[in-house]
Amino acid sequence: MDTIWSKAKAAIKEKIPAHSYKMWIEPIDFVKEEEGSIVVSCPNFFSKKRVHDHYGIQIESELNQIQGTPCKLCIEISKKKRVPRKKKSDALEESPQLILPNTNSASMRTGGRLLRRDFTFDRFVVGNNNNFAYSAALSVASRQATTQNSLFLLSETGMGKSHLSQAIGHHILSRHPLEKVYYITAEDFMNEMVQAFRTNSIDQFKEKYRTQCDVLLLEDIHFLTGKERTQIELALALDYLLDADKKIIFTSCYLPTEIPKMNNQLKSRLSCGLISGIEPPDFKTRIRILEKKARENGLRMPKEIRDYLASELSENVRQLESGLIGVTAKSTLMREPIDLTLAESVVRNIVQQKKRVTIDAIKKLVCHHYSISADEMASRSRKKRIVWPRQMAIYLSRKYTDQPLQLIGKSFNRYHATVLHSIAAVEKALKADASVPKQLEYLCQRLDTGKF
Numbered sequence: 001m002d003t004i005w006s007k008a009k010a011a012i013k014e015k016i017p018a019h020s021y022k023m024w025i026e027p028i029d030f031v032k033e034e035e036g037s038i039v040v041s042c043p044n045f046f047s048k049k050r051v052h053d054h055y056g057i058q059i060e061s062e063l064n065q066i067q068g069t070p071c072k073l074c075i076e077i078s079k080k081k082r083v084p085r086k087k088k089s090d091a092l093e094e095s096p097q098l099i100l101p102n103t104n105s106a107s108m109r110t111g112g113r114l115l116r117r118d119f120t121f122d123r124f125v126v127g128n129n130n131n132f133a134y135s136a137a138l139s140v141a142s143r144q145a146t147t148q149n150s151l152f153l154l155s156e157t158g159m160g161k162s163h164l165s166q167a168i169g170h171h172i173l174s175r176h177p178l179e180k181v182y183y184i185t186a187e188d189f190m191n192e193m194v195q196a197f198r199t200n201s202i203d204q205f206k207e208k209y210r211t212q213c214d215v216l217l218l219e220d221i222h223f224l225t226g227k228e229r230t231q232i233e234l235a236l237a238l239d240y241l242l243d244a245d246k247k248i249i250f251t252s253c254y255l256p257t258e259i260p261k262m263n264n265q266l267k268s269r270l271s272c273g274l275i276s277g278i279e280p281p282d283f284k285t286r287i288r289i290l291e292k293k294a295r296e297n298g299l300r301m302p303k304e305i306r307d308y309l310a311s312e313l314s315e316n317v318r319q320l321e322s323g324l325i326g327v328t329a330k331s332t333l334m335r336e337p338i339d340l341t342l343a344e345s346v347v348r349n350i351v352q353q354k355k356r357v358t359i360d361a362i363k364k365l366v367c368h369h370y371s372i373s374a375d376e377m378a379s380r381s382r383k384k385r386i387v388w389p390r391q392m393a394i395y396l397s398r399k400y401t402d403q404p405l406q407l408i409g410k411s412f413n414r415y416h417a418t419v420l421h422s423i424a425a426v427e428k429a430l431k432a433d434a435s436v437p438k439q440l441e442y443l444c445q446r447l448d449t450g451k452f
Contacts, residue, residue, distance in 0.1 A: 008059065012059065013025070024047065027042065038063055044174055119163045121138060129278060129282060130285075137167060149248065153249065154254075154255060156280075165251050166217065182213050193233055210241070225421075234266060281316075290310055305340065308347075309343060313351070357400040369439075377393065394423065394426075
C-alpha cells in the first residue's frame with residue numbers, strides 16, 4: 001500500500017504547483033490501510049486542515065484510480081515525537097526567541113521582533129518575479145536541501161523579502177516548536193552587542209548567538225556597512241552556526257559584494273549560500289496580489305478598478321496595498337462608489353511624486369541650497385563643501401527616484417559603491433549631527449511640494 005501512496009503523490013505532483021506540493025503534500029506520510037480506508041498523517045493540525053479542505057477530494061480520486069476500488073481518505077496528526085532538547089541557560093529567556101506551537105496563544109513573546117502572523121507561505125502570492133525565491137525559502141524551511149543552510153534574499157523595498165524570511169520562521173516553528181528561531185534586524189544585533197559591552201555581558205551575548213540559536217533570520221544586513229566591530233562578531237557567530245548545520249536567512253537591498261565597508265570575512269559568509277533576487281511583480285501577478293489582499297480583508301473590488309490599479313501601481317507590493325486601501329478608505333469616508341474617477345484620484349496621489357522628481361531636479365535644488373555648481377558636484381573634488389552636498393543629493397536621488405544604483409552613480413560621475421557609501425554617510429550623520437535632520441527636512445519639503 002505504501003507503493004500505491006507513493007504513486008498517488010507522484011500523480012498529484014504533476015497536477016498542482018510545485019510550491020504547493022512541497023509545502024502540503026510532500027510531508028504527508030502513509031500510516032495504514034483498514035476497512036476500505038487509507039490512513040495518512042500530517043505534521044500538525046493546521047497542515048491536516050489545509051490538506052483536507054484543499055486536496056482531500058483530489059487525493060481520494062488519485063487513490064481510487066490507482067487502486068481500482070473505492071476507498072476513503074482518513075487524515076490524522078502524526079504521532080512522531082521530537083526528542084526534547086536540553087534545558088538552556090537562563091540567559092536564553094531574554095533572547096529574541098519566537099515560540100509559536102499554538103497560534104491562538106496570547107502569551108507569545110520575544111526579546112527581538114515578533115513574526116507577523118500574516119507573513120506565511122500560504123499568504124505569499126507566487127509569480128514569475130519571485131518563484132525561485134519562494135522555492136528556495138520553502139526548501140530551507142522544509143529542510144529538503146540538506147546542503148543549503150544559508151539563503152540571501154535580495155530585493156528593493158516592498159517586494160516581499162521580509163515576508164519570505166518570516167514565513168520560513170513560521171514554517172519551522174509549526175513543525176519544530178522547540179526550535180530557537182531568532183528574528184532580528186542587523187541594527188538590533190548591533191544595538192544588542194553594544195548593550196552587552198556596556199553591561200559586561202558580552203560572553204552571554206556571544207553564547208546566545210553561537211550555540212543557542214537554531215535559525216537566524218537577519219534583516220537588512222547592509223545596515224552594518226562601516227560597523228567593523230559588529231561585522232567581526234557577526235562573522236564569528238555565523239561560523240559557529242554554519243559549522244553546527246543551523247539555518248541562516250539574510251535580507252538586503254544590495255548584493256554582498258555591493259555593500260561598502262564590509263570586511264571580506266563577513267562578505268564571504270553572506271555569499272556562501274544561495275542568493276535569490278525578487279523582481280517587481282508583472283501585471284498578472286499584480287492582479288493576483290490585489291485579488292488575494294481584497295479577499296483576505298473582505299473587500300469587494302470591481303474588475304475594472306482592480307485592473308486599473310494593477311496597470312498603474314507597478315512599483316512593488318507595498319504600493320499595490322496602498323492603492324487598494326486608499327480606494328476602499330476614500331470610498332467609505334466620502335460615501336462614494338468605487339469607480340474609475342475615485343481610483344484615479346487615489347493613484348494620482350501615490351505616483352505623482354515619483355513622476356515629478358528627477359535626479360536632475362534634485363541636483364539643481366541641492367546645488368542651489370549649498371551654493372555650489374553642477375560641475376563641482378560632478379567633479380572629483382574631495383573638499384567637504386563639495387562632498388557633503390553630493391552625498392545629500394545622492395541620498396535624495398535614492399529616496400525619490402526609481403533609478404538603480406548604477407544610474408544614480410553615473411549621474412554623479414561615481415561608481416555604485418560610492419552611492420552606497422554616500423547613503424550610509426547621510427544616515428550616520430542624521431543620528432550624529434542635529435543640524436542634518438533639519439537640512440534634510442527642508443530639502444524633502446521642497447521636493448514634496450514641487451518647489452525646485
